[in-house]
Amino acid sequence: MNSIAIVGAGPGLGAAVARRFGREGFEVALFARDRGRLDMLVGDLDESGVRARGFVADVRRPQELAGALERAAGEVGTIEVLQYSPVPHRDFMRPVLETGPRDLVGPVEFSVYGPVAAVQQVLPGMRRLGRGTILLVNGGTAVVPHTERAGTSIAFAAETAYGHLLHERLAGEGIHVAQLVIPGAITPGHARKDPAVLAETLWGMHRDRQGFRHFADDLDG
Numbered sequence: 001m002n003s004i005a006i007v008g009a010g011p012g013l014g015a016a017v018a019r020r021f022g023r024e025g026f027e028v029a030l031f032a033r034d035r036g037r038l039d040m041l042v043g044d045l046d047e048s049g050v051r052a053r054g055f056v057a058d059v060r061r062p063q064e065l066a067g068a069l070e071r072a073a074g075e076v077g078t079i080e081v082l083q084y085s086p087v088p089h090r091d092f093m094r095p096v097l098e099t100g101p102r103d104l105v106g107p108v109e110f111s112v113y114g115p116v117a118a119v120q121q122v123l124p125g126m127r128r129l130g131r132g133t134i135l136l137v138n139g140g141t142a143v144v145p146h147t148e149r150a151g152t153s154i155a156f157a158a159e160t161a162y163g164h165l166l167h168e169r170l171a172g173e174g175i176h177v178a179q180l181v182i183p184g185a186i187t188p189g190h191a192r193k194d195p196a197v198l199a200e201t202l203w204g205m206h207r208d209r210q211g212f213r214h215f216a217d218d219l220d221g
Contacts, residue, residue, distance in 0.1 A: 001025075001027055001076070001077045002024070002025060002026045002027065002077075002080050002081075003026060003027040003028070003029060003072075003073075003076040003077045003078065003079055003080055003081070004017070004018075004021045004026045004027075004028055004029070004079070004080065004081040004082075004083065005029045005031065005069060005072055005079045005081070005082050005083070005118075005122065006018060006028065006029070006030050006031065006083045006085065007031045007057075007059060007065070007082070007083065007084045007085065007086060007114070007118055008031065008032065008059065008084065008085045008086025008087060009030035009031060009032050009038070009041060009054075010032065010037070010041070010087070011037075011040075011041060011044075012186055012188075012195045013085060013137070013186055013195045013198055013199065014030060014032075014041070014085065015041055015044065015045065015195070016195035016196045016198065016199035017083060017085075017198075017199045017202055017203075018030065018041075018045050018050055018052055019045065019048060019050055019196075019199065020196075020199040020200060020202070020203045021081065021203065021206075022045065022048075022049070022050030022051065022052070023050075024203070026080075026081070027051050027052075027053075027076040027077060028045065028050060028051065028052035028053070028076070029052070029053055029054075029055060029069075029072035029075070029076050029079070030042065030052055030053070030054045030055065031054075031055050031056075031057045031059075031065070031068055031069075031072075032054070032056070032057075033056065033057070033058050034056075035054070035056050038054030038055070038056065039054060041054065042054045051076075053072070053075055053076060055068040055069075055071060055072050056068065057069075059086050059109075059110055059114035059118075060106065060109040060110055060113070060114065062113050062114065062116070062117035063117070065114060065117050065118055065121075066117050066118070066120070066121040069118060069121040069122060070121060073122070073125060078125040078126075078128065078129055079122040079125055079126070079132075080126065080129060080131065080132055080133070081132070081133045081134075081135065081206055082118060082119065082122050082132075082133070082134045082135065083135040083137065083202065084114065084115045084118055084134075084135070084136050084137065085135075085136075085137035086110065086114070088107070088110060088111070088139070088151075088152050089106060089110070091103075091106070091151075092106055092107045092110065092149075092151035092152050092155070093148065093149040093150075093151060093152055094148075094149075094150055094151060095147060095148050095150065096147050096148075096150040096153075098150075099150040099151060103150075103151060104150075104151060104154060104155070106151070107151035107152060107154065107155035108154075108155050108158065110155060111138075111152070111155035111156055111158065111159040112155060112158045112159055112162065115136065115159055115162065115163075116162065119134060119166065122134075123170075123175075126175050127173060127175070130173075130174050131174045131175065132174070132175040132176070133175070133176045133177075133178070133205075133206040133209070134163070134166060134170075134175065134176070134177040134178070135178055135179075135180065135202055135205060135206065136159060136160075136163045136177075136178070136179045136180070137179075137180050137182065137202075138156045138159065138160065138179060138180070138181055138182070139152060139156065139181070139182060139183070139184075140181060140182070140183035140184065140219055141153040141156050142156035142157065142159070142160050142179070142181055143160075143181055143213075143219065144219060145157065160179060160213075163177055163178075163179050163212065164177075164179075164212055167212040176206070176209040177212065178205045178209075178211065178212055178213070178214060179212060179213050179214065180198070180201060180202060180205065180214050180215075180216060181213065181214070181215050181216065181219075182198065182216040182217070183215070183216070183217050183218065183219045183220075184217070186198065190217075192216055192217045193216055193217055198216055201214065201216060
C-alpha cells in the first residue's frame with residue numbers, strides 16, 4: 001500500500017493533497033499541532049473516501065516530529081511520499097533591521113530542523129522501497145528575499161539549499177526531491193493557486209519526477 005505523509009496539514013492545501021493522492025489509492029498520514037483540527041480533517045476525508053489518520057506533532061520539535069512519523073509508518077505503511085508544507089508563523093516575518101538572533105530561532109527550527117528531522121526519519125524506508133518522493137512547499141521568499149520578511153527569507157533559503165542537495169544526492173537511488181514555490185497566498189478559485197490546482201501540481205511533480213524547482217505562479221503574480 002502506498003502512503004503519503006503531509007506535514008503541516010490543514011483544511012486547504014493539506015486536505016486537497018490528501019484527496020488527490022487518496023484518489024490514487026494512497027493511505028494518508030496527516031501531521032499538525034492541534035488534535036481537534038486533525039480529527040475534523042480526518043473525518044471530512046473519510047466521508048470522501050480517503051483513508052487518513054492524524055498525528056499530533058510540532059515541527060519545531062524534531063524528536064516529536066520524528067516520533068510521529070515513526071508511528072505513522074507503523075499504521076499506514078512505509079512512507080513513500082513526504083510533503084513538508086507547514087504555514088509559517090506571522091512573527092517570522094519581521095523587517096530585516098528589526099530581526100535579531102533570537103528572532104531567527106523559530107524560522108530556522110521551522111524550515112530547517114523540521115524538514116531535516118522528517119527526511120531523516122522517512123529516508124531509510126524509502127531506500128528499502130527503492131523509491132520515494134520528498135516535496136517541499138515554500139513561499140516566494142524562498143526565491144526572492146523580502147526586506148520585510150527576513151525570517152522566512154533566510155530560513156526558506158536554507159531549506160531550499162537542503163532540498164537541492166538532497167535532490168542531487170538521492171536521484172540515483174530512485175528518490176525524487178522537488179520544491180514547489182507558491183508566490184503570495186493560496187487562493188480558492190485562483191486559476192493556479194487554488195488548493196485543488198496546487199494538489200494536482202504536486203501530484204504531477206511526484207508522478208513526472210522532473211527537476212527540482214517548480215513555480216505555482218509567476219513571482220509577480
